[in-house]
Amino acid sequence: MYPILINIWMTIGIITFIILLIISAPYGRHSRSGWGLTIPKRLGWIVMESPALYLLWIYYFLYDGFSNPVLIFFLIIWSVHYFNRSFIWPMRIKKDGTMPVLVALMAFLFNAVNTFLHGYWFFLLDINYDISWFSEPVFIIGFLIFIIGAFINIHSDNILMRLAKNTEHGYKIPQEGLYKYVSSPNYLGEIIEWLGWAILTWSVSGLVFFFWTIFNLLPRAISHHKWYKEKFEDYPKERKIIIPKIL
Numbered sequence: 001m002y003p004i005l006i007n008i009w010m011t012i013g014i015i016t017f018i019i020l021l022i023i024s025a026p027y028g029r030h031s032r033s034g035w036g037l038t039i040p041k042r043l044g045w046i047v048m049e050s051p052a053l054y055l056l057w058i059y060y061f062l063y064d065g066f067s068n069p070v071l072i073f074f075l076i077i078w079s080v081h082y083f084n085r086s087f088i089w090p091m092r093i094k095k096d097g098t099m100p101v102l103v104a105l106m107a108f109l110f111n112a113v114n115t116f117l118h119g120y121w122f123f124l125l126d127i128n129y130d131i132s133w134f135s136e137p138v139f140i141i142g143f144l145i146f147i148i149g150a151f152i153n154i155h156s157d158n159i160l161m162r163l164a165k166n167t168e169h170g171y172k173i174p175q176e177g178l179y180k181y182v183s184s185p186n187y188l189g190e191i192i193e194w195l196g197w198a199i200l201t202w203s204v205s206g207l208v209f210f211f212w213t214i215f216n217l218l219p220r221a222i223s224h225h226k227w228y229k230e231k232f233e234d235y236p237k238e239r240k241i242i243i244p245k246i247l
């Protein structure tokens with residue numbers, strides 16, 4: 001059953017990637033009319049991201065996850081990320097603005113399926129995450145990559161937050177941190193973070209999530225880059241889309 005679900009999910013991911021390369025997701029600076037009902041942006045983020053948090057906790061209660069220290073560790077770092085993304089981050093962004101219900105619904109479904117596949121991997125398949133996992137090279141290397149990615153993501157999100165605070169209306173060219181090199185370092189950090197997660201959990205669900213993060217964020221980074229170049233004549237020419245000096 002699991003390989004079938006994974007194959008279906010990867011196929012949907014590839015189709016989504018192709019669609020997002022053609023049509024940018026209509027929220028934030030790419031908002032436009034014609035996408036139906038809207039809800040306040042902050043509420044949208046809470047509704048669409050929080051399932052990743054509570055659904056994994058439900059798995060742990062249902063399948064006695066609290067008796068395994070390795071799984072508890074996975075739950076802690078997952079929860080820290082999603083508590084920030086679902087509740088702290090939305091409270092810190094500009095409070096004005098809306099997003100289409102459709103975008104929130106699709107992201108909700110994405111998070112629900114992604115978390116379901118992780119719970120399935122952790123609890124319904126016979127994966128041996130015993131205490132020796134903490135000394136495995138994959139765990140140590142993966143965790144380091146995860147931390148580096150989370151740092152880049154949060155640091156870059158903080159730069160945008162400061163910029164937005166100092167810009168009453170509209171947008172400015174970010175100049176700090178990795179923004180000197182790429183237009184979307186927050187997305188680069190997010191992708192590195194989930195690469196680290198895939199390695200540290202050595203899981204198929206983690207690997208598929210890593211690909212899905214690219215499917216979601218690479219097209220959006222391309223749209224952001226194009227948007228910056230169109231909006232600001234003085235946008236730095238040497239700045240890349242998402243990977244310094246390469247892409």
Ligand SMILES: NC(=O)c1ccc[n+]([C@@H]2O[C@H](COP(=O)([O-])OP(=O)(O)OC[C@H]3O[C@@H](n4cnc5c(N)ncnc54)[C@H](OP(=O)(O)O)[C@@H]3O)[C@@H](O)[C@H]2O)c1
Nearest residue numbers: 028029093094157160163164171172174186187190213216
């Ligand atoms: N794992 C995944 O698949 C996934 C998917 C989506 C997002 N995420 C993560 O969620 C976070 C937010 O994503 P996002 O797509 O909203 O990021 P974003 O487009 O970079 O925007 C982040 C926030 O900063 C504001 N902002 C961006 N550029 C600005 C500028 N030049 N001047 C002033 N304000 C600016 C945005 O305002 P506006 O809203 O008005 O543009 C928004 O409030 C990121 O950390 C991302 O990695 C993850």
